[in-house]
Amino acid sequence: MAKVGIVLLVGVILVATFAPFLATQPPQEQNLEDSNIPPAGLTYSSEEIAFVDGERQTVTNTVQGSLDHPLGTNQLGQDIYSRTLYGARTSLAVGVLGTVIALLSGVTVGLIAGFYGGRVDDGLMRFADIMLAFPALVLAIALIGLLGPRTLEIPDPFVAAGLADGMPETFTLPLTVTLVVALVNWVWFARIARGEALTVREKNYVKASRSLGASNRRLMLKHVLPNSLTPIIVLATIQVAVIILLESSLSFLGFSGTNLSWGFDINQGRDLLATSWWISTVPGLAIVLAVIGINLVGDWLRDALDPDIGGERGGM
Amino acid sequence: MSEPILRISDLSTRFFTKSGQVNAVESLSVSIDEGEIFGIVGESGSGKSVLARSIIGLIESPGQITGGKIEYRNAPLADEFRDAHPDAVNGDYVDLRSLPEEAVRSLRGPSFSMIFQDPESSFNPTLTVGEQIAEAVEVQRRASSNPRSTKARTSSSEYSLGSYAYGAVMPNRSFVSSKSKDRAIELLQQVGIPDPEERVDEYPHEYSGGMLQRAMIAQALAGEPDILIADEPTTALDVTIQAQVLNLLREIQDETGMTVLLITHNLGVIARMCDRVGVMYAGEVVERGTLSDIFDTPVHPYTKGLLGSIPDLDTTGGRLQPIDGNVPSLMDEEMGDRCYFADRCPKAMEQCLEEPDDASVDGGTDHEVKCVLAQTEYDESQALGDSHFGGGDT
Structure with missing residues (x-):
């Protein structure tokens, strides 16, 4: 299973990186004449009532999918294939960046709480518990309301180098969403890091190092942190998937600040689910595959890094 | 005789646990002279390790040093802090x-x-042995570069938070300067590790137990300490390695003239290594003196009992004579103002229900005993029966 996970994950990463080359047309380009075209190989017929020469008739419209739009188009005639490729960029960027921010802040808090213990521990961890008491999505929406939907335009290096003409020149990173998903998820890192720090600080090598005059900062960063990393790495992997889901939920609800996102696309096709089902289904499948891939890799990492299992049951 | 380098007086270390207060070290006084090997011997649970940690200031919650003084002779340090x-x-x-x-x-x-x-658990598995020794060297280097300033010893711009974070992310980045690494190799050589240039880059799991113990001695020597506290340095090792490690300690002590506080439960180790000995029982030093005071003319019945329970090759066939009973609970409410050894003592008398004072044997020497027998003869007519201790189940 780990192989499947790695293939999926590497696939998502490659797609996100090389989206300008893989896309058939700019993801934002609208073409209202080509709206609601089904994926290649499928035909879609709709009956509508029209008045031809003053008579009421039932006209059957048949639209044929073609390789021009391999996964069809949406209501605005945008190419779903290209939009899904670019959506991978948003999901992955928010997922990874959000996890990194959550990890850095959570591990810092957890390490300090676990290492010093006592009142410091109580104070920090009770605050973390309070954060946990809020439902993640509600907290995220409240925070976005507070901060406003800021975005960051990052120039696309491929386009800037003239390798992919016609594609969007910048990539829109939803800053607020990235920050908010990190704020919602840092608690998990704090808890894990604290638990590990509590165990590791009792180890003899920490005491030995202290008896040689090492400072608390040195003990934390050189001895406690490196020996606490394993579960933190595993958690980080899983959190990328959790954050991708959270980002999709937020952009589905329209809070993302970018309109190139899987969740946003799902929302666009929501009203047309009965007729043009592919508009929502394609980005939905993309989310499923990305999350499954990351989770499988996370499971494998957990087994591989667990000395009790020895990495053999990981399937690699 | 010169002034002692370390003077501990009335030291009490207590642990405040959920089930009550434990008096691990109780008004303990002892002086250690410069350049000697002082042995502390006692049973498990007599407070030997707690004493060691109290000296170095590593007592952690729920433990606390509740009283007494740990005085360290160091004139420059005294000048530095005289005003502040x-x-x-x-x-x-x-x-x-x-x-x-x-x-x-x-x-x-x-x-x-x-x-x-x-030694196996005293090295960080994620760092090379060399790095961990060099870490200790760096501390010492900073101390000697500016010996007057405490601040210089403890903080340095060379080791900013950024470089720590970088090192945590980049595991192969060495933290230590090549100078410290050279010193680490020197130290490994000094403690008799073969091929120190190669070994310095190996991880703890690539070392054997005896080699790790040597490496730990190297680490402790990195700071060129005045006082080396060795807490059961040979307990985890097999007998031949024990002998090697003890010889090594002895050699290094001869070379550097540092003071060693050797803590062990093994009287053989004491006999072989030490100049003076303190016998610990229930958080107190019950008898102290030179090696021959303790081994040849012991006064305290507990010391006699310890010596009596060593197997003797000359008198075969007889049974060993263990000390009856166990170390008393160190819970506060069960300790009173009496001799803690009285209920196991074959020569307990009615006076033993009061706490004995430190008394000098023969007056004038530093052979001191916390026992009434130092000054009085055993008088059978005043002997305590078992009934004094609530049933004679010991």
Whole structure:
């Protein structure tokens, strides 16, 4: 299973990186004449009532999918294939960046709480518990309301180098969403890091190092942190998937600040689910595959890094 | 005789646990002379390790040093703190308990260092042995580059938070300067590790137990400490390696003239290594004196009992004579003002229900005993029956 996970994950990463080359047309380009075209190989017929020469008739419209739009188009005639490729960029960027921010802040808090213990521990961890008491999505929406939907335009290096003409020149990173998903998820890192720090600080090598005059900062960063990393790495992997889901939920609800996102696309096709089902289904499948891939890799990492299992049951 | 380098008086260390207060070290007084090997011997649970950790300031919650002084003779240090902390300084002596935590920390390494019982768990598995020794070298280097300033010993721009974070992310980045690494190789050589240039880059799991113990001694020596505390340094090793490690300690002590506080439950190790000995029982030093005072003319019945329970090759066939009973519980409510050994003592008398004072044997020497027998003869008519201790189940 780990192989499947790695293939999926590497696939998502490659797609996100090389989206300008893989896309058939700019993801934002609208073409209202080509709206609601089904994926290649499928035909879609709709009956509508029209008045031809003053008579009421039932006209059957048949639209044929073609390789021009391999996964069809949406209501605005945008190419779903290209939009899904670019959506991978948003999901992955928010997922990874959000996890990194959550990890850095959570591990810092957890390490300090676990290492010093006592009142410091109580104070920090009770605050973390309070954060946990809020439902993640509600907290995220409240925070976005507070901060406003800021975005960051990052120039696309491929386009800037003239390798992919016609594609969007910048990539829109939803800053607020990235920050908010990190704020919602840092608690998990704090808890894990604290638990590990509590165990590791009792180890003899920490005491030995202290008896040689090492400072608390040195003990934390050189001895406690490196020996606490394993579960933190595993958690980080899983959190990328959790954050991708959270980002999709937020952009589905329209809070993302970018309109190139899987969740946003799902929302666009929501009203047309009965007729043009592919508009929502394609980005939905993309989310499923990305999350499954990351989770499988996370499971494998957990087994591989667990000395009790020895990495053999990981399937690699 | 010169002034002792370490003077511990009335030291009490207590642990405040959920089930009650444990008096692990109880008004303990002992002086250690410069350049000697002082042995502390006692059963498990007699408070030997707690004493060691109290000296170096590593007692952690729920433990706490509740009273007494740990005075360390160091004239420059005394001058440094004379104005800022007048109550901590007494002549050339500095009371470690009254110094600020930062100052005490700066003494760990250059003044005190410690060898632990279990070498395998005393090394960080994620760092090379060399790096961990070099870490201790760096502490010492910073101390000697500016010996007057406590601040210089404890903080340095070379080791900014950024470089720590970088090192945590980039595991292969060496933290230590090549100078410290060279010194680490030298130290490994000094403790008899073969091929130190190669071994310095190996991880702890690539070392054997005996080699790790040597490496730990190297680490402790890195700071060129005045006082080396060795807490059961040979317990985890097999007998031949034990002998090697003890020889090594002895050689290094001869070379450097540092003071060693050797803590062990093994009387053989004491006999072989030490100049003076303190016998610990229930958190107190019950008898102290030179090696021959303790081994040839012991006074305290507990010391006699310990010596009596060593197997003797000359008198075969007889049974060993263990000391009856167990070390008493050190829970506060069960300890009273009496001799804690009385209920196991074959020569307990009615006077033993009061706490005995330290008394000098033969007056004038430093052979001291915490027992009434130091001054009085055993009188059978005043012997205590078992009934005094609530049923004679011991």
